[in-house]
Amino acid sequence: MVHRVLVGVLLVYLLAPFLWMALYSLFPASALQSLTPNLDPRLITLGSYRRLLGDSSFLVPMAHSAIVGISTTVVCMVLGSGCAYVLARYRFPGRHTLLVGMLTVQAVPVIVLAVPLFVLLRAFGMYDTLPGLVVTYTAFILPLVVWMLVGFFQEVPPSLERAAVIDACSRLQIVWRIAVPLAAPGMAATAVLAFITSWSDFFLAKVLTSGNAATLPVRTAAFQGLFAMDYTAAATAGVITAVPVLLLALVAQRWIIRGLVEGAVKG
Amino acid sequence: MAAPALVIIVLLLGYPMGYAVFMSGFDWSEKTATPPSFVGLGNYAAVMHDPQVLAALLRTLFFAAVTVGAGVTLAVLIAVLLNVEFRGRTLVRVLLLVPWAVPPVVNGIMWKLIFDGSTGVVNAIGLGLGIFHDRVQFLADPTWTMNVLVFAETWKLLPFLCLLMLAGLQGIPANIYKAARVDGAGAWQRFLRITLPNLRGPITFALVVQTMWSLKVFDTIYVLTGGSGGPAEGTTTINFLAYLVTFSNLDRGYGAAIAISATVLVLLFAVFWTVVLRDRKEVAR
């Protein structure tokens, strides 16, 4: 009984804040901003969603986020799995340093790199472009991807691969036919993490774009501006920004929990 | 196969890093019409004596200590709670992911809706239940705002830490608990003697990554405080200060020096925890 109550409290704590924001997106702000919030279901309206999803200044950044998120994920997975496989299978001098280095990158605050990155992207004509964002995110996310994938590849028993060598498979075939399928759950979790990280980023997108390539978090944050904060629109934008990530997290939850956590614990 | 990834990482992180170090050696203000002049370690010397930096540093350490401490403690307790078989356990574990999936920008908006001093729901509940006598201005007082920030960030980071602990718990063989029970150990005894020691791996890992993440916090502060790090710099962490100096004051050299000092701080913590982690692994072997 005590257990059930505690679990209940936990669920309220986890979900209530988000649900409150969802309510904000559905009810007129005036109904919620009083001491006795009026939750009459007849007040519910999807007007705010209709408005935002019909507004190109909102849809375009949303598309940008999707494009950048997917591209970054693909690039990170392709480059990362090759790198991680080598790090997982071969012993060579500097291997340990490289692995620690991958984790160390997590320690660098992006603020340090913001101005230099801006200068760098401009020099290559990639400031305020989607490829510019993809390249930047790849640099930041790749180390984490490699670090996680090394853990997963290490779990694939080398004996299986040795058998494949006897069957005269090439290295690449071995990776593709044996290592990848066996590490698939972990790879899926890693991919989801890569996508979420790039989809959610605000700071780099704020510094490295200026209108042509603005992403969803930048657009969402802009609901707080010179003009009065439109609570309903801000909440709606918040829900819309969070929902794809939530869906992804829910669909892939089995892999995420296994991949993220077991990889992390063993790494 | 490893080369392309390494090249990208080194080029896109190494070069900017070097450039930032380079910038930090100059008195480089965009606002004065004079060209930047080389000052060596002058900016770092100024960082050491800047009361604004010191205040931001203390705030950062407070923020990191509480979020990491509370986060890890709560995570262990919640993991123990969820490690018991009960109906709907899978569902709860899935819902646990919700805060993790909420983007930081959205996290900022969300807590603003909740803690706003005149329209927030916490005030409505507090006044309704008679807990508050008057509206509490959570986002008007520097101390309160920092606490709201800590609360918001802890909410968001908890799921990841919980999952980490859950995985750790599942690695503990059930028969150890059985044996302990036979020996007459109580629930608390079992938690102290079996659960905690076996969670040392996940806990140490959580400390490493969460400390790094907490020291780097930016997005939530930006949205929660309308881009100001306020009120009265109450939520201006060292990272946020570096942002203000670089982008608002356009003092590139000094901003870079603050940011690099912050990086060194994070790295020191990372090295500290990594050493702890490695020791444990060797003992385990």
Add this chain to the structure above:
Amino acid sequence: MDNLISRRLLLQFGAAAAGAATLSGCVSPGDPSAKGSAGASDGPLKPGGKPAGELTILDDNTNKVFQASAIAAFQSATGIKVKTYTMGNFNDLHDRFATLFAAKDSTVDVVMTWAGWTAEFGQAGWLQELDQTAVPKDLIKPALDAVSWRGKVYGLPKFSSVQTMFWNKTLAKQAGLDADKAPATWDEFVAAAKAMTRPGQYGYACDIGNPAGAYQNFLRVLLLNGGDMYDQDYKPIFNSEQGVEALTKFKELLTLHKVMDPASLQTTNASDLGDQFARGSTGIVFNWPFQYAVATGKASKLTAQTVGNGLIPGISVRSASIDGSEGFAINNYSKNKEAALAWLQFVTTGTVQQKIVDQEGWFPVTSTVLDDPKSAAALPVVTTYKETTKYATKRWGTPWSNELDQLLSVQLNNVMNGKTPPRDALNSAASQTEALVKRYLK
């Protein structure tokens, strides 16, 4: 060490090295051209010739409607094409502009500006100075000030803006006050605000939740008490006796009279304040002209009949106010400066200015439109605005505005929360400001 590594790598990767060479030329220290004179024509820009081509304009989001008709009219009048017109969030624009300018970006021709940015970006060499012949003769002084710094004109104004007092006549009547009579002195104001304060309702509210708001609210009360920010050499004098008394009276609204909505300390912009007033539970606000449009708008609890408007009551002077005029300036790296100037001038013309008044609810920048009876008919606040011109109206936008706002907001918050006495707070702020002036006044 990172530096060495990256250098070695750059040698190996030739292409990258080439790219790096371009970019270090971009903002390299020691390169005099990094400071703005490069690419700029020598001397102030004069009108003349027959400008053509395309323009990219980056505005803030203050004016939502006037540009729709203004762009079309501009294009047909001049033959210049407005390629893109983007509105950015005001709070984000400073960083965006600074980043663009620092990189000598030429993709944006026209940028929005106000007193603080004119001083900051103008002094940095990022804005094109205008020749006197490019400046219309009938510009109102505060509007021209918003685009000038130390005698140099860096742009042309878009609209004028001065704060006035707005009050809720319904609440005034309920409180037993003469709803049509504006409080004329600070004491009358406090008394009226007290009368309108009751459970769930405050007599007065303001926006001191972010640095800019804190500065504006302090400057206003300082001017209302006959004080000033600087002497003629930019020596800070705001910690004078008038300053201390003014800040004390401001603080007392919250702590002694309890007429100030405590949420004022978290309100981060004038628009949120405007909305709050329109929700009908705030007695008095001092706000920008758009407040009238918001208060008489569809979503408001008030109407044209229940909104009172008048001069802000002074403490030791009759009245005073702060200026918030905005304008357009030309990016010094723009490749199409003459066309850009044509846009700047077009915005100050009568037809556009009339739209600023009618459709946007801001004040015009020329005396011609201001004195036109049509203006006061469309926007009753204009009458009050004309009266304010008799009293001190300042903004003191400087290259160190950002830093000043920041440090002042810390001190103001400490005063409001009772942590620091007003005198100590102002003394501390003044000594910090002195250091800023020394660093940035060139």
